[in-house]
Each structure stands twice: as structure tokens, then as C-alpha cells.
Amino acid sequence: MDCYTANWNPLGEDTFYRKFELYTMEWNLKEDLRDCLLAAAPYGGPIALLRNHSRKEKAPGVRPMLEIYSASGLLLASVPWKSGQLVHLGWTTSEDLLCIQEDGTVLIYNLFCEFKRHFSMGNEVLQNRVLQAQVFHSDFGTGVAILTGNHRFSLATNIEDLKLRRMPEVPGLQKAPACWAVLAQDRVTIVLLALGQELYLLDNTSCSVVTPPGMSPSAGAYLHMAVSFNHRCLALLTDTGYIWMGLASLKEKLCEFHCSIRSPPKQMVWCMRPRSRQRAVVVAWDRQLLVAGGSSESIQFVLDEDSFLVPELDGVRILSRSCHELLQEIPEASQEIFRIASMAPGALLLEAQKEYEKESQKADEYLREIKEQQLLPQAVGQCIEAAGHEHEPETQKALLRAASFGKCFLDKFPPEGFVRMCQDLRVLNSIRDYLIGIPLTYTQYKRLSIEVLLDRLVQRRLYPLAIRLCQYLRLSELQGVSRILAHWACYKVQQKDKSDEEVAQAINHKLGDATGISYAEIAARAYDCGRTELAIKLLEFEPRSGEQVPLLLKMKRSKLALSKAIESGDTDLVYTVVLHLKNELNRGTFFMTLQNQPVALSLYRQFCKHQERDTLKDLYNQDDSHQELGNFHVHASYGEKRIEGRVGALQSALDEFYKAKNEFAAKATEEQVKLLRLQRLLQEELDQPYLDLSLHDTVTNLILHGHNRRAEQLYREYRIPERRYWWLKLTALAERGDWEEIEKFSKSKKSPIGYLPFVEVAVKHHNRYEAKKYAPRVPPEQRVRAFVLVGDLEQAADAAIEHRNDTEMSFVLSRCSAGTDAAIAERLSRARAQLLKK
Amino acid sequence: MAAGGRRDAPEAPDFGLLKRLARDQLIYLLEQLPGKKDLFIEADLMSPLDRIANVSILKQHEVDKLYKVETRPAPSSSDQFCFLVRPRIRTMRYIADIVNADKMSGRSRKYKIIFSPQKFYACEMVLEEEGVFGDVTCDEWSFYLLPLDEDIISMELPEFFRDYFLEGDHRWINSIARALQLLNSLYGPFGRVYGIGRCAKMSYELWQDLEGESEGDGQGRKPEIGNVFLMDRDTDYVTALCSQVVYEGLVDDTFRIKCGSVDFGPDVTSSDKSIKVLLNAQDKVFSQIRNEHFSSVFGFLSQKSRNLQAQYDRRRGMDIKQMKNFVSQELKGLKQEHRLLSLHIGACESIMKKKTKQDFQEMIKAEHSLLEGFDIRESTSFIEEHIDRQVSPIESLRLMCLLSITENGLIPKDYRSLKTQYLQSYGPEHLLTFHNLKRMGLLTEQVAGETLTAVESRVSKLVTDRAAGETQAGSVLCPKHCTPVQIPRLDGEYDLKLPRDMAYVFSGAYVPLSCKIIEQVLERRGWQGLEEVVRLLNGHEFSVSDSTAEDSADAQRVVLAVFLGGCTFSEIAALRFLGKERGCRFIFLTTAITNSARVMEAMTEARA
Known part of the structure; x- marks a missing residue:
């Protein structure tokens, strides 16, 4: 611990920089880095390497290898490069590799060297070839900038939403500019390029010359430029060794530096820490590294090997054949x-804790000193924060121990910060392990967020670690474990060497019914890989039928889809499948399929009933449903305007009913046809509407209009029951007021309905006189009622008394009004009394 | 359920919330189409809509003119048409016609269709086939539940009955499941769910699926409804087909209660215009007589009017201050009560006029003998005469069905002759009606040799005996009848003013089977011991209890009775009675309020 500050290098008054090793590279690289095309993704991302790149004379048969390594130099994947000449490699924000070819085609690979897709930068680029290319990041995503052979720039700001922009011509640009960069400002991307001593700003429409403020006129020609990680700062290097550092908007100079080395450097990048006031750039030559900032001094390192600088959010990573280092400003x-x-409180606390472990009383002295200044909370906070920035677990522990020690002397110190830092460090240490190889700093980790980190682990197929992290951090199932398992399953289905059964079992075993898992999605992936059977097996695990059906349809398992849809009870789903089937199958097969699925069939029938009635007929025809066909025709007959059409439809119905062996319906229909024909005849002859009346109403109408003979004829022809006919004729005649005819009718034979109806009908038509005629003919048991109806209470009472029936008597009694019928009432009461005595 | 001893039934949960939810969503949907718009409303959504949002609310949200769907709109100058419809193919074609007509004349408008309660794929398909899918936007108004009263919630889907039971169309099951989900989320979690019937089971399962998918956290809420009982209408057609004799049922049978309100015509109001009256618990007079047997209603009303008079009479002998008090506080209430009283008296008279005629008496008599299984021949000829005299096509049909169900089918001779008579009387198109009834099992032919087995009669005895809690209390099974029915007590008069059991809703002649099943299952907390009954009712019974739901004493005594295919006011009255007896509260959820006429009409094939 004493030599802790050994690798600290001061720059200016109170800033220090340190360079330390992250990994010893495992990649056994034989070539020099300068012979390779190399790209390393920020945030400790993977490194893409194309070997044998610069070797112009290509040995036949030796193809360059595209290799992707983790930051610790472990090979993730490699593939022989078979496509065209590569100009540039770059990483997208989601860690996909962009390979920009000379012909302007950009190929996208994932970090396992699996080809994803490609796009072209346009015809212009194709014709003039790519001279130089850059991959840049902005708020819009990952972009690609191309300098073509005829010195024009083409841009695509977001490769996910490709919109090619051809920048205007730069006047007088005859050769490639010395250096150029893409600046992202105020939602526009512009190109800054340097030609000799001139700087040009190229936007969508125009090209203008700019001079950075405070740039000395004798600075010389520009050699290099660098844009900072946050796009906010810009550094310019000239051939006189002058470095201008300012805002990318070119509105303000921040500082400048004169460098003694005149040879052109290989690389220049910014090295800054967010929220730090210190600004510095790192310039690399073949064997020398220089950190230059606001002060006149600089830090210089000697490079043993060919190195490559990777700018990061809070520092610079330095890659070489043998090791991987991080150069950063020491956090406050x-x-x-x-x-x-x-004498900072944190320092004292750390010291106090050390003494405490040595069981020395000095511990108390230190502690007292902090407490006197009331700085203990700050001290604890400092220790916690500093622990985050340390890469060595030992140092982390020491600092955390100190923090924990200090916390003991504090009331109500919120514990969350400490706990969260412990968790974060655990996460960081585990991913920094060289087997994983993601050397994130605490600052980067916080910027990246745990969700993105998990995504990256998933992308690297480090499922177990990702799941462990989720469990450790207690992330919600939906966001955490389930999501990762789903990704795992999607990867699993691509393993061609395992049988469908095995894979399905393995997946189900792992996933079970964890919340938020969509088996349908996994199945869809399996189907995309051409494993239909596996997809079907996986779909079996999907609890939501609504999710199963669309995929089954896509896989042309329509029948299975149909039964799943029916299972789901969602009729909309059934309709979807049914209509799909309707288009997919020929009519015969379609109907056959429906026959086996009554639910679907009835739904389709409902639809046809309203929308395609003819299809309905076909449906019934298909399964020889004669009864339904008969009904169909009967129904259709109502729609027919003309009588011939109606009769025709009924005839068809008749045939079907016979076929269905429904004699009753057949006979009824036959009679209906007969009746229709008759009604038409009547209508023509009598010039009155008869069509569509029921038989009963037809006969009634005939009688009402005095065609008694005709009515009689129908009565016999249709074998109308006698009782009905009597009722009918009686009411009809009464309505006509033909009492004479009624009397004749009543005497024609003994009434099958008795004579009470005669009385009732007459009373209903307020004809008491007629009613009285029939009352005596009513059989004894109804006579009392008949007399009451005609209003002859006297006789009613007589009958009741004669019957010795108590109910009848009280019935009559209830009709007696006190004034007029007193005598009758009296008589009845007496009779009742007598009856009761017995 | 409470074991003996009356406890006060718990209060029903506040269902006003459902209305507010529906109203807010509707307003939101209307606002989605900013600016003035004409609103086309489906005819049978009008009354329910009226209970949710009145015209002034609609106007507030820039509804300009209101039209009824199915009428040709007057040429409107509005640039925006909004359709508030049920998801029906017929309606889709109507809308498509309007849109296409506009297109022909080069008129461009915005069209928005709001489906209630939900959208069906078939509807979109029709819009697509008619070529207007791209011209309209669709939305859903999830208006599943309309609280008609403090204990009745209706889905207002009368077509459910025909669609499901006759056409085998399962579309609405989804709506039911969603309705259950909504209720569960607002008033649940339901602790116990019982059910019988295929549709009940499917709805339950679909609801469970929905719950599983939504992962809503119903935990921690205090449930207001503890039990749910789902029942298919086809479990018990008898009850639905009987003439109703409790006041509310009679009003429904006579005047047709529509969406909780009724139009009393001039013969009731004794003036020359009709009055629309809201019938619910708010109506102080109605709430006291709605569940009463009709015979006791009149007495009650006259007593009430005497009381009212007495209250009016108190005015005499008041001093100024008292009078002032009286006028400011009581008079308004009295006047209101007075108005209602005279309306109900008018309604009673009107019902009396219609129902106390000889015909009605005889019909009730015939009906009762059908239920008892006595004098079948006589009843058959009564029905025959009913048909011959063309009394009423619906009534005739109802009696035929009642005969068929209670006799387990008509004997072939009657089957043919009654149908022939019917066709002759009411027209041949009823051939299709008969086909429908046969399919539903409402009007069938007896199969030779199929009579009730000894087991079956024993079972029914078991049910009725235990149910009544007394042995041999006149529980007999109707011969050849497959459902257990309780017959009138021959031993004595049934005091309809002080009913002993639920049978009072049918003058003591019959305990509604549906209610009996509910009573029994709730008492046993399951179907144990009812296996044979279940078998006779075609099974599909279930009983699920959610162990995680904590037992809140009050919620345990609240039962949501769900009738799939409609329930009658008689059943409601019977269960309200049961609730009072057992100290529990029944809440009713039904696809629609039904009665015998509505059931029959749903089966009738109208001439197109």
C-alpha cells in the first residue's frame, strides 16, 4: 500500500494520471499490430482483428482471418475473410461489427463472427471506391462516414435507419485530407476536415473555412484531429507540434500545448474523466506516448511495443501484443x-482503520481528528467512492473496511450507498475476470447501466453469469432471469446437433413456467432455423393459445392451429384461422376440416348466415344435412318476391325434407305450397289480399267476407279439426255480426266445443240478446257461468242452488250488488247456510 | 351460509363505480374524435347508454346530432360520424353502406366505430370485404356491465341466449369472462366459485386464463363478494317458462321492463300520455312490493295509501311553524310517494284487468297441473284450444314447451297434431321455429321406452326432501319428468303473504329449480350428494375454492349469482327471499333479464 502512488504521474498542479495493466493478452499474436486492421469496442468491448491485412501481395489460398477477441485476448470466434477488400472495421453501440469494404458495402457481423446483414453506401461510393471510412457514434446511434476515391464524403447517421447523405464538394480538394472527423452537434452531423493549413466545415448544404479561436497563425499544417468521447471537445495537432484543445463547436479554446516531437504521431485521443475540469489528450508515436493537457509539462511513457489506443468514457485503453492497459486520470x-x-478525512479514516487493526491507540486519535471537524460522513463517503474506482480487490476491501469502520461511529448514516457499492464491485470484479474480459470501470458501468451490461453478457452467451447477476441483484423476474432464459432458449434451438426432443426437454426443464417467458417467441426462432418439429414441441409449452396460433399458421399447421384456437375459447382467433383455412384449402377440404370442429363450424355458419348465404347452402350440401337444407330453402322462400319463386324454394325444401325423412316438415311444406297456390287464386278471384295468411286466417277471412262455401271447402280439404273450425267460424261470424248464420250453425249439429263459447262470443260482442239464446243449451256444469255472463243472476242462482255447489254459489254471490239483487243474495246465503249444516 | 337464526344480510357493494368507469371510458373515446360529430347509436344500446350518459353529457363532448342505427341518416353536413354499435355483421353492412354512399358522392368524412362491449374479428372482416376497412377507425367501449339496481347487474345482451344455446356461437363467452374479470378486480377476489353448465364452465375457464395473463395484484384487497355461482339457462327452462306472479315479474310480463324502466301506458296513468318509470330500490313504493306475490300487493297498496292520507292529515292542527317544517321537509317526499303510489295502483288495476280474466286463471291452472304432472290429457286439450282460438302465438308456444319439458317430450301423436294446429293457426313459417325448439330440447318427441328410472325418482326425492328441510313435505316427482319439481302442498293453504319458502314466487306451486340448486350447493359448499341431480342436468358442474382468499365474514355472505342466458324476476325474488332467510345477500349478474315471452321470441323464426 505504501507504494500505491508509484504509478501516479502528475500533470500540472493537482492532477495525476495512472497507467496500469488490465490484462496480459492471451492472444499470442505473431504479427505486429500495425499489420492488422483493428477495432476495439468502447466500454471494455470486444476487439476485432483482421490479420494479414496490409500485405498487398496476397498469397493464393491464404485468406485473411477475421478474428474477434475479448478485451483479455481470448478468442471468441474467427472466420476466414471471403468477401471483398476491407477498408475499415468498427463496432456499433450494440456490439455488432461493421466491416466496410472498398466497394462501399457494409457487412454486419455479431461478435461470434456470424453474418447478420449487409447494406450498401450507395452507387456513388461503389463507383469511386472507398478511400477512407470512419464509424462514429451520436445520439442517433451508430453512423458510417465514407471518403470516396473522388474525395467526396458520404454519411449514414444511423445504420438501423439507413438514410444516405452525400456531402457537398469541398472546393480544391484534390487529394485526401490530412485528417477529418465527424462532429455531432445540435442534432446535425457535420464533417470537419483539414487540408494543409486550412480547416473546412462541411454540412449538408455548404462547405466553409473555419479558424479555431486562439489558433496561432504560425501553427503549421494540420496532421491530426480527435473528438472527445462525449463529442464535446476537439483536439487539433499540427506539424509544428502544436496541439489546440477546444470545444467541438470551435467557439472556444480550452488550452494548448507545444510538443517537442515533430514526427507525425500514429494516434491522438482524448483522455478525460466526466465532471473533471482537467482536459488532456494522449498522443501516440511508434515507441512513445505523451499525455498533454493545460499545463506546459507533459507526461511521457515509453512504449515497448506497437500499441493501439482505444478512447473510453473516463480514460484511454492501450492495446499491444502482450498487454492491455488503462490510462486514466486519478479520480478525486x-x-x-x-x-x-x-489530511483529507477519507485518508485519515483509512489510516485509523489500519491502526485499529493493529490494535493501536492511534486509531482513536485519527478518528477523533475527523470527528472534531465533523467530517466523518464525508470520510465514509470518500472511502466508499474511492473503493469504486479501484481495480484491485485488495484495495477495494481496504477502503470498504475503512468505510464500514467509520460507519460504526455514525448515527443514521444511510446504508444504501455502502451496500450498493459492495454489490456493484462484486458485479464489476466478476465481469473483469479475464475469462469474461469486460474491463469496465465503475464510471463506465454506471453510464452503461446494469440492463445493458446484462444484454452484453447475453450477447456473449454468458447466460449463467447473467442469471447469477440477476439473482444477486434481485432484479425482477420479467426483466432479469426470465428474459435471459428466453435468450438462452433462442440460442439453444439453434444447436443443430441435438435432437428436437432433447432440446425441447432441456428448454422446458430450465424454463419451467417462469413468469414472462414466451415459448411462442422461442418457437418462432426455432422455426426460423428451419426446425418446425421443434417449434411445434415448444409451442406445446406455451400457455397462451393466442400466441400459439399465429405461428402455427405460419408453419402451415392450420389444423393444429384450429384446434388450439378453439381450445383458447377466443372466437376471434378461431375466425382468424377459419378464414386463413378458407384461403389456403380448397373448398371441399375446408368444409371437411370444419366438420370435425363444431365450434368453428357454427362460428363460420353464423358468419355465412349474415354475409354469404350461398356458402351456407354449400356447407349443408357438403355434409348431406337435408334437414338444414330444407330449413335453408324455407327461409329463402320468404325472401322471394314472386310467388313462383317462393313456390320453387318451397319445393326444394320439400325435396330436402323428404330426404331428411322428416315427413312432418315435408307434409307441412307441401300444404304450404298448396295453400300458397290457393291463396293466389283467391287473391285474383276475390281481389282481396290472401297471400301469406295462415290457414286459419285464410278461412277466417273467407267467412268474414261471406264466402262460406269456400271456407267449408278448405275446412274439408285441409282436414281442419272440427273444434277449431267451430271456434273459427263462430268468432268470424260474430265479428261479421251475422247472428242469423250463427244460429243456423249452432243448430247444424251438436257443437263440439259446447255452447258456452257461443255465449262468451256473443257477450264479447255486447249482444246479450243472442247470448241468452245459448245459455240454456250450456251443459249444467258450466251453466252457472253462462248465466252470470249473460247477466241473468236469477237463473244463475237457481242453477247453483240446484247443483248444491258452494263455490258456484259464492261465485254468483260475489256478482250480486247490494241494491238490486238483494233477494237473490238472500236466497243464496240461505242455501249456503243449509248446505253447510249438512 | 348462516346456520339457522336470521342475520341481517350484508349490504350489496356499490356498483355505481361500474357506471362511472363506463362513462369515463365513453367520454375518453368520444374525445378521441375531436370536434363536432354525429353519433349513430344502435337501437338496443340506447336505453343502456341513457343509464350511463344522458344527452347533455354527449353534447358536452361535441356530439352534434343523434341518429338511430338502421335509419337512413338525413343528409348531414357533419364531417365526422361516430357509430356506437354492438359487434354485429348486420350493423357493419349498414355502416359500410353509408361510407360507400359517401364515397360515391365524393364526400369525405371521418368515421369511427365504437364497439360495445368488444370488437369481433368477423366485424372487421365484413368491413374489409365491403371495402371500407381503411376508411374507418375502430375502438372498443368495454361497457360489459350495467347496474340496473343495487343488486342486479345486466350485460344487456339478450342475443346471448339465442346465439349460444341455439346457434352454438361462443363469441360472447369472452365477454362474460371479461365481465367476471372486471367484477373480480373491483369486488373480489372471489373466494369460492360454483357453477353448472357447459357455458358456465367455459366462461369460468376463460376467465381464469385471463386472470393468469393479466397478473393483476388482487391480493391485499378486502373482498366484497365471497361466492360466485354460475348457471346456464338451459339447466332450468321450466322456471323461465312459467307465468310470473310476483309483482315485478308480472310488470315485466305485462308491460315489459326495459333496462330497468317501464313505460306505463295511458290505461295505467289514467291520463292521455304514457310515463316512463324507473323501477328500482330507489322507488320507495316499488321496493316494498316488487318481491311480493301479486295477491298481497293490492292490500299493501291500499294500506299504504291510508298511511299516506294519515300523513297528509297531520297538517290539520299544525301551527305555522310546524306547517312550515312540514312543507319544506315532508311534503315533497309525500307528493313523490303519492305519485308513485297512484302509478303502481294503476298498474295493478291494469294487470288485474288482464290477468284475472277467466283465461288467465285457467292458464295458471293448466300450468300448475303441468308442473304437477296431473291431468295431462286435459292440459293438452287446453293447449289445443289455446292454439285453435289463436289466443297468442307466444303463449301457445310456451305452453307447448312447458308440456314437453315436464313430460320429457310429447307423445308422438300430440307432437304432430299440436304442431300442425299451430302451423295452421299462426302461419307456416313456424316450421323453422319448431326446428329451433327441437334443437334446444324445448319441444321434443318422446322416445319410446324412455321413462324415468327408479334411481332418478329417488334422486329427485332426495333433493326436494333435504332442500325443504322437512321430510315428505309433499315432495313428489312429476311422472316422466326429468327434473325434480316441488308440487303444491295439498295439506293446507299456502299463505302467500307470509311465505315459507321460495315456492311463493309461483303461488306455492313450485320452487324454482335454478334457485333450489343454488341453495343446495351453497349449503353443502359443493356438489357432494348431488351427483345424481347433476347427472340429470347434463353435468358440467364445478366448485372451486381459492384458499388464498381470506375469509371475510361479510364477503362470505355475499353471493354473485350469474345467469348465463338470462334470469327472471321470479328467480330474483326467490333468491332475495332466500337471502333474507339465511342472512346473506344475492347479487345478480345476468346476460339479460328474461321472461317466458322473451325466451320464446328468441326461438321464433320471424318472416324476413
């Missing part, structure tokens, strides 16, 4: 604590 908390002879 660490500086406070570890600076030699620091």
Missing part, C-alpha cells in the same frame, strides 16, 4: 485519500 476521491501526506 482516490487522490484525496492516497495522495502522499493527505
